[in-house]
Amino acid sequence: MVSSLIAKGAFSVARSASRSQVRAISSSVVVSKDHVTEIYLRELKAYKAPAKAADAHVGQVRDFHAPQPPKAPVVPSSAELSSQLETYAAAEPDLAPKKSDKGGELTEGEDVNAYLREAAADHKVEAAHH
Template sequence: MLSSIPLRASRTSLLRVARQQPALRRTFITPTAVRQADLVQDLYLRELKSYKIPQVKASDAEGHVQKFSIPKAPASPEESNIANELKDYETQQVEVEGAASTEGGAAPVEEDWFEEEPEEEEAHH
């Protein structure tokens, strides 16, 4: 009997404390907008699950890929032709810009590229 007395006392004291405090309850808050089934998403997922990947064959690439062929080697220039062109270049006359006018015996005409125009005086009234 003595063992049940402390249990009753603790139970009654808990009830008394619970009555004095405002009611605290754990509640589940439901969102206002209820989730409706998305038909498009369900159809999409069902089609994804039912899709079977086709098997790849070795002959599938025949119409889409060209056969590789090694390109032709470029023709090498003829060595004798290069030698003739080099001789022609060495024997060519060098052209100098001012040399043509001095051969005629006349002195080159010196041109003045920067010429100032005379300023006109304004008529004073």
């Protein structure tokens, strides 16, 4: 029994000692500082950008010149328009290629109006005998 009492006492002492060690480790955490981050932030705050010259942009940027506004078109008068229309109406139309007897195309010298009359005329279609 004595040995069991001693064992129980030793066990409780060991358990209480381990609890105090655990508590001491968990409650006394030392916050370590990040020295690299501190140095970086200090240097970043102390940085001053070099001053730029007032004419530093010369040669890098072209000067802007606004384009010329378009000119308004000249509107002909009604007399000019009527003379142009009369000239157009009196002009002879260009001759189109004439129809040949062989291929159905127009050749020079053949009348276009005759071709149109022939095309508009009724054609007799013979019934096919089977």
